[in-house]
Amino acid sequence: MQLREHAAHARGAPSGNRLERSYRQPAGRNQRLVLEELAAAEKPLKAYDLLARLRERGVNSPMTVYRALGHLIAAGRVKKIASANAFLATRHPASAVMICRICGFAVESPIAPGLFEQIFGDGASVDSASIEAFGSCGCDRAAGVPRAAE
Numbered sequence: 715m716q717l718r719e720h721a722a723h724a725r726g727a728p729s730g731n732r733l734e735r736s737y738r739q740p741a742g743r744n745q746r747l748v749l750e751e752l753a754a755a756e757k758p759l760k761a762y763d764l765l766a767r768l769r770e771r772g773v774n775s776p777m778t779v780y781r782a783l784g785h786l787i788a789a790g791r792v793k794k795i796a797s798a799n800a801f802l803a804t805r806h807p808a809s810a811v812m813i814c815r816i817c818g819f820a821v822e823s824p825i826a827p828g829l830f831e832q833i834f835g836d837g838a839s840v841d842s843a844s845i846e847a848f849g850s851c852g853c854d855r856a857a858g859v860p861r862a863a864e
């Protein structure tokens with residue numbers, strides 16, 4: 715699922731994935747600002763990039779950004795992309811993320827229900843997972859070609 719679709723999905727479309735959680739709304743202004751900025755970016759942002767984008771909206775402290783990120787991660791609204799040391803707005807506790815090495819665009823897709831039972835056996839219960847992949851979203855192809863399947 716592409717992030718643009720993902721944003722529509724996050725606005726309330728129900729999902730059949732049993733790994734989906736019910737998500738709390740961001741509790742405070744700073745969390746809301748951080749989540750809005752990440753959702754608009756459509757790519758992972760480092761904490762200091764977030765801070766630079768949020769200064770004009772009154773967020774001036776790295777600790778404010780890190781605190782908001784911590785709450786949003788705990789609430790399942792933001793995922794840390796460990797290999798990029800950056801953060802991505804998400805709705806899927808179990809997802810695969812492909813990050814374009816050329817333009818930085820991120821495509822997130824929920825991991826198929828039942829995948830972990832297939833891998834680890836019927837008794838397995840995985841409640842959080844992340845797969846990070848890097849490659850090209852297609853932006854390096856001829857002009858006019860969409861970045862990814864839409």
Ligand SMILES: [Zn+2]
Nearest residue numbers: 814817851853
């Ligand atoms: Zn790209």
